[in-house]
Amino acid sequence: MSYLENLFSCKDKVVVVTGAVGQLGAVLCDAFLRAGAKVVGVDQEVSQNKVEGIDHYKLDNTDKKQVMKVFGDIMAKYKKIDVLVNNAGVSTFAPFEERTEEDFDWVMDVNLKGTFFCIQAYVNLYDEYKLKAGSIINIGSIFGVVSPDFRVYTDTDCPRKNSEIYGATKAGIIQMTKYFAVHLADRGIRVNAVSPGGILNPENPQGRDFQKNYGFRCPMKRMAKEQEIPGAVIYLASDCASYTTGQNIMVDGGFSCW
Template sequence: MKSLEGLFDLKGKTVFITGGAGYLGTAMCEALAELGANVVIGSRDKEKCADFAKALAEKFGVEVSGVQLDITNPESIDDALAAIDSKHGRLDVLINNAWSGNKNSFDSISVEDWKYDIDVCLNGVFYTTKQAAPYLKKTKGVIVNVASMYGHVAPDYKMYVGTEHVNPPSYGAAKAGVIQLTKYLASFLSPDGIRVNAISPGPFPFGDILHNEEFIGKLEQKTMLGRIGTPEDLKGIIALLCSDASRYMTGQNICVDGGWAAW
């Protein structure tokens, strides 16, 4: 029987995380590197990616590298995966974390904005998984999709009245799609030994929004734990889902939202 330390051990594993140099991605990368994984960070910002990779490698003594990546472009994904295969010869874990979108209300969102958000938030997950599946089949690997609480609960419009922090309809629609795609993939990739799960982070605001004390207070009041999330709050769940500690889990969407969606 494996020890707990053995179940969480990722030594010798190669993890590919999209958007790994972003606000939430950095904490996920740190958790994986700390467990001994070789981490490949996919990002549109190659320089930012390279700087972060170097710092992680020095801190944890593992191989960390960055690859240029556009998740809306299957050719870019293919190039990144080929580079990973050339360098490491294997892919054990894929984390679909990359995101970007346009802030709009239902009234202000354009058709172009809607299409862009869906392409990045939902189609990008499909494209990346589709291209990575042949590599993951060889290792009986793991996929973790980053969804959102707004994929299964609606935003409270009253919170956003009079603020610039509007939540677009495209975001929740795309993340709901990610949750369903997770379940579909868990079923249809199970014959290949691939496990697929998702996490739904709750309020993890970043940037200028953190200086809006009134709005942050509204977010905090929505959670049972009375606070917003920080990137460190995702390290444990990523460690669990990427390792053998979750080897009998697949098709699940785990909420990391301070209890927001439970009441």
């Protein structure tokens, strides 16, 4: 193996990805497989799995008992988890004047509480199994850092606008990343975030007018291709990032720079 391959390698690392059957989750699972990892995908929905070669577990991250059970099962099977990627996330798109308490709670629960439950279960098992090194990567968003620019959305092909609660939970994820980076450093666990900009969905592409507006707003003049996100995640998971913790890498074509 060359110097660079070795530095970025995830060979034989056990990687758990939440939200594994979604758009980004599937791309991350595939990328980790190609980087040599043993990949465990967890999701509340397992029937639509698209990636061959990964081990799947059904898990609702908002259910603490279920999280403890599933993470316990994964640890019992693999004897370690090297990398946890908290990717499961949801949003709501109704205008804020019409936001229901149920929708507000749902986004809070999946994005923040679910991420917390997974970190808590992982760290408790990490201690129990006396592991010596770990990496947690939380998926944030540009909207954890800047407000959505409503001029990008269109009445024609994208009338929905991203919500205040989505942004608040993603800002919370970025802060929680810093908290755990500090408080888990002594145990050898690095904690970082990757915050993507809007990702083009090849299976169900966003409308052309929306893409045009997004391109006008983004310095790189386009949405992200889904394959452009895993590089930062693999970097943070690998030995290349052995002295990097508490950071939030924006993968957004410069969207958040103005």
